[in-house]
Amino acid sequence: MKRSLRPLAATAVIFIIAYALSVVQFPNMLSTRVLGNFLTDNAFLGIAAVGMTFVIISGGIDLSVGSVIGFTGVLIAVLINWLGFHPLAAFVIALGVAGLFGAAMGFIIHYLQVPAFIVTLAGMFLARGGASVITQDSVPIHHDFYDTLGDLMIRLPGGGRLSFIGMLMIVVFLGGALLAHRTKFGSYVYALGGNPVSASLMGVPVAQTTVLIYMLSSMLAALAGIVFSLYTSAGYPLAAVGVELDAISAVVIGGTLLTGGYGFVLGTFVGVMLLGLVQTYIIFDGTLSSWWTKIVIGVLLFLFIVLQRIIFAASAPGGKSSEKA
């Protein structure tokens, strides 16, 4: 196996072991029903995490995704319910607004040379505030198109159901993996995260790539918002608070380095599934309180970070010097 694939393999192995241990305790967890729900329940997180993977591989961070999800939900609900738009038109508008929003953030990050952390923090406040200004309440969405999408599903053997949004997440992950590993844009993103100075000297269009990365992240967050509104049939300004942290956790657990330049889109998928597994296990157990989810995810994060350190220290003898830095 390629040496660079080791962290991805490690994540996958740990997921399989964790899943196997859960199945030993609760045999019902192996059903396609549970697997199908895994995909459905984590679809919005997964889609947002794909965008986050690109941002983090490029060496940046996007704190605004949770707010963009909330804003998109409110915007769609208002467009459909109050202004009578067709959902598809509302989706297009929402994706367009998010694209402009992300492009603006990428623009500021590149041209004003401000750390992504602060720019996307401002974006987080702006999107959340914008959603709250539109409405303070949860706006239910009633439309036949929503019911149609809700009924769209593939029945799996064993009583499980693969819902439309679960399928959408899988498509986004496959698309993201192709974009990252098989296109010129993907290699630009890796180059930027590896070393921005070398990247620009080697002819990577740094400005354009930075803007596109944050555009992609915001548009995927908007898509996650659409999925979230399909999932809950409502738009709520405080929806998806803190999802950016779950997404970052999933990306880190999936073997992507937060220093940039190295990572896998499919690793993020395993990361999302692992977070989902923790939640499902705690629900199955019933005696563990929901706050254990947070503690277990924190412990998992820590373990994976240390694991990455060990793997990288072992596989790169020259990397030792960077540890002292």
Add this chain to the structure above:
Amino acid sequence: MKRLSPGRLANPQVMALIGVLLINWLLFPNFFNVTWQDGRFFGSIVDVLNRGAPVAILAIGMTGVIATKGVDLSVGAIMAVCGAVAATMVVAGYPTPIAVIAALSVGMLCGLWNGFLVAVLDIQPIVATLVLMVAGRGIAQLITEGSIVTFNDPALIFLGTGSLLGFPMAAVIALALMVLVTLLVRKTAIGLFIQAIGVNRAAASLAGIRSRMLLMLVYTTSGFCAAVAGIVVAADIRGADANNSGLWLELDAILAVVIGGTSLLGGRFSIPLAVIGALIIQAMNTGILVSGFPPEFNLIVKAGMIILILLIQSPYVTLPFRRRRPTITKAASR
């Protein structure tokens, strides 16, 4: 490291604070009215001091962390943990000083953990502190067993709502902490060492600075400050709320530090200006509340302010006004 002088007081942060206060006064003419009642001052301006204190306290610790080119995302969660510790111990019958010391120790332990991850395991500060940010709130809920632990211990409540010489206790604590930490970093070489680490940790280590120990000290101080803020907030509401105590305050603290002119790229820092940054944020919050605007505008105003600061601090805007160092490579400063 310069002495206070009239020229130094006229820096952009102080001017901005005065500006925000004046705008508040224009929107709400009674803004500067202060009344004396029950042995303490009351009024909007006192409220700014009182409500701004928790973020100011967090910002004091955060400044040191950001000066070393790091960031501490876990302070809000540490607040929740320490508030929970103090509240549950008081409810369990321990004397107040013991409960407070225990909470402060837990905060320092949390900070030490962050410092260990950053300094010894060499993990990026965002990720290292993310661990405790995610897990901390769960731990706090574990301590309070998921409920809001309320208490009526007069000594502990005094820390949140009492007053000293007419000023709210929270503001007094923040001021004392600010003076203490500022003296510590300015009268000893620690401040210089922190700046050296922020500029270039490898070079600082080669020059003989014990960067590992200093980093742990900086994160422990941040944890200590978060513990103080957690106790003050718990004392203020007379209860420990594991879910909401300090929620998103880490972002406000970072914002306060950045407003205070500390660069996120490390190296340059000022603790008093970070506290003024916290007061600017709170003055805007209070201003929006008293002037009758809907509170939803708060976040948008905050975002607008961040963007404004970014524009002012951006090399492209300040470049024409600087004489030296005209060449800034685009990519190198990312």
